[in-house]
Amino acid sequence: MAANVEIYTWSMCPFCIRAKALLDKKGVEYTEYCIDGDEAARAEMADRANGRRSLPQIFINDQHIGGCDDLHALNSRGKLDPLLQN
Template sequence: MGSNVEIYTWSSCPFCIRAKALLDRKGVNYTEYSIDGDEAARSEMAKRASGRRSVPQIFINDQHIGGCDDIYALDRQGNLDPLLKASV
């Protein structure tokens, strides 16, 4: 079945594009919330992300992973694939 992956983005954000590229390379289906200029959506994201307001913010199975650097670090450590394979 796989994990439930959600990513909050801005359409022109290079870090968002890079994070999505990693997920795309891994063949991950994810839900993208493009929050360009939507302050209510950004506030909701920040609530879920322990106050972090930068994008992207990534969640796997409702667990906050962090941003672009965080997901790449998980991948380098070999810890991303097990998260992505876990069922919800």
């Protein structure tokens, strides 16, 4: 069973694009919430992300992973794939 991956994005955000590119490269299916200008959605994201309002914010199986740099750091340390295996 695949992990449940969710990513909050802004359409023209280079960090969002970079994070999605890594997930795409790994063949990961994810749910994207593009929250351009939607303050209610951003507030909901911040609640889930322990107050973080920067984009992207990534969740795997409801666990907050963080942003783009956090995702890439997990991957570099070999810790992303086990999370994606569920």
